[in-house]
Amino acid sequence: MINSLNRVIPDFLTPYQGIIKGKRKLIEEVVSKNKEKLNKSISDIFDIVPITSGMTLSFHHHLRNGDDVLNMVLAEIKKRDLKNMILAPSAIFPVHAPMVELIQNENIIKIYTNYVNGPVAETISQGYLKELLIMDTHGGRPRAIESGELAIDCAFIAVPTSDKEGNGNGIDGLSACGTLGYAISDLMYAKVKVVVTDHLVESVDRIDIEAKYVDFVVLVPRIGDANGIVSGTTKPTKDPVQLKIANDTAKLIEELGFIKQGMSFQTGAGGTSLAVAKALESKMIQKKIKGSFASGGITDFLVQMHESGLFERLYDVQCFDLEAVKSYKRNKYHFKMSASKYGNPLDNPIVDELDVVILGATEIDLDFNVNVTTDSHGNIIGGSGGHSDTAAGAKLTIITTNLLKSRTSMIKEHVTTITTPGETIDCLVTERGIAINPKRVDLLEKLKHSKLNIVAMEDLLKKALDITGIPQKRNHSNRIIGVVRYRDGSIIDSIYKI
């Protein structure tokens, strides 16, 4: 094998391809940064860069199910009938259905993403993607980009407010979505960086996207649909079973000694997660506890806890609702963080500072392995996001789930797909009992005299099967259509054609 310096190297090793940061960048800037940045259309950008068949294009998912930008680029790929494109969006939602046709026609042949749901997920599960689907974590994606493993030819970065040089932020404009944490590695490491905005201003007050990294700016009529931008549920649950799980979780955290001065905490945007936060809030107020920080996707509920002094700081990679966006604008200690600072194992990430994280599961098994990537039929329905990252970093990782959903046990002998390895999961809280990872002898020791219903994972599985009966064993095809890549770049499991 020959590398970019024309030297022979052993072919089982990675060839040098030119330096990825530092001086080469400097040289390129000196030589070529004398062109007009502002352009009229995505199509212009395809001509100027130029974007050709086989290239890798990247996107962030801060506009979630309201995103128009990825779809605009897909329309351009279709119009030009480019082939063998590789896409690297940080997540894919139902709104991205136009991608289906492009996968089927081999315009797109490979996808790197952290989460995929809706028609695109179905199409991939059916085996239409010619090459592999690589499913990263929120922290693994910046690691892959920064290490050169995922080389991006052109990043299209939706920015709700920008000036014509590309200084921008996500807090103003019609499509405001808050912090832009998932876009930062793309902004810093892609070969060409394009800001796409629908709100061009003379100057921006807060600069979250720096013009010095931006090659082009495009003004379009609309980057997203505000109705799709915020998540669904951002209120604590009222369902009695989920409330029991939430309250038991808070008690568990307390008994394990994690409700203490300076505690740090992360939870998701789902109803049970927020109910845990609410139960925790009561205990913190009662004990006069002041936590150090809450992190992750930030919701109104966490903003309220911050503003009432329960958490000193918020580290926000993504605002889950409009109250979080407003808080980021208004609160001095509501900090943005990049996905790399959030979860990249090589970047001393915030997840390593976490005391407690509450996570969900679509399946969990006797080894505490968790699946949030596929359902029990093997259909792709999501992906890790920050699941593996926080589980590995936090001192206490708790999975909360109903033991039974639609007469199916959430506990399996083996999960269909491993998203997060059991060695990083500490506790499972269900309505019928709490299981502790037997490797955490320290936790078991602390719970020796607990009044909580601590049971073995095997017993929980048995309880569930006593109700549901033994489920039929499912066989998957042998064709691997994707892989789950752990945050360090190693492969944790394969995903099969259904």
Add this chain to the structure above:
Amino acid sequence: MINSLNRVIPDFLTPYQGIIKGKRKLIEEVVSKNKEKLNKSISDIFDIVPITSGMTLSFHHHLRNGDDVLNMVLAEIKKRDLKNMILAPSAIFPVHAPMVELIQNENIIKIYTNYVNGPVAETISQGYLKELLIMDTHGGRPRAIESGELAIDCAFIAVPTSDKEGNGNGIDGLSACGTLGYAISDLMYAKVKVVVTDHLVESVDRIDIEAKYVDFVVLVPRIGDANGIVSGTTKPTKDPVQLKIANDTAKLIEELGFIKQGMSFQTGAGGTSLAVAKALESKMIQKKIKGSFASGGITDFLVQMHESGLFERLYDVQCFDLEAVKSYKRNKYHFKMSASKYGNPLDNPIVDELDVVILGATEIDLDFNVNVTTDSHGNIIGGSGGHSDTAAGAKLTIITTNLLKSRTSMIKEHVTTITTPGETIDCLVTERGIAINPKRVDLLEKLKHSKLNIVAMEDLLKKALDITGIPQKRNHSNRIIGVVRYRDGSIIDSIYKI
């Protein structure tokens, strides 16, 4: 292929092997940290860990050519006749000659290092090492360790002063060597960490090695020979040719506008490098310049510049002489840095903040590629150390060398081995002219009216060949015995059996 979770994965990808940091570590600590740390001998450690055939052992090189610790471990490997061992010392010196026999007998079959010189280098060049020699950079080694690419089973860390828990430093004791920057990744990421000291104290004032990372402490009679610990030359040259090169280099830096308030600077410990520092000192005093920092290996000369206010801070990965050791003890703004903070491309390293670095070369070619790994016969004589790291990071990278040494041209059409890619080298200063990398049009523009003797690299080569005659073309064997690995993990060149 099956990974550690017993899942089938595509065999061209990297299998998951368990988490490398975070929680698993926590579990292991909780379960097993109840043993006595202090042990009597290296042999005890081999029994307790236990150390067995095929394992990877690591070492730092702060004791340089006075190091006894690597040799003690080699003696133990020999005594037990362990086979297929992999060594990862940050550098190898002539004092490590006992390794030759162990390579020849396949006790040691693979070596990762950043620099190798003396009998071990000769043995490897002759093709005795069964598997590859992997030559990393000072920044690439921590990247490889922290990313899990270079997994260390046991690190033997020579520490000049330690308490019995393993809190230690390098500034006190008989074998004081100063900062311990090259040991930090090993300390944090090896599976087992052993502190080897010859100066056991009740308590240490300054803790550079933290006990919480240390599994075992061994007290031995002597970790090193003080005479070999400090480098040879640490005084500016008096040779008139080298003085001309040094003075021209200082003028070049000045003309390019880098002698300015807040400037940062790195140079080596060689005579010419120090003469450049001296010439720079005059210009800084004359223009009343206060620099921000000097970095790298720190010498007495840089300490003097710091103490007279010319550089506000020193960032010290390794003390080159005893004055530097004393300064580290005494000066508040003489900071230690780990090798990762020095040069790891994924750790926002200090090298990325550098304005100017002065480096040497054993060969440089028409593409500005530099060789400091082999001589022109292909014999291994050194390695990158921080050469590639600083060249990639600094805004201005200058190579200084005599055009001719022993009637041989230092400029070649193609270097024998590429250590540092030419795209990161900006200028070459020789006694017969200065060549500027044609890619740096910005520098050429600034030098348009310079009185310095700016010439094309091709003309410098021609000047040299007019004197020496055309050298015989040398053929190397086809057998690859080692590789030069760039700081990002890609392979920049192969090293051949001579």
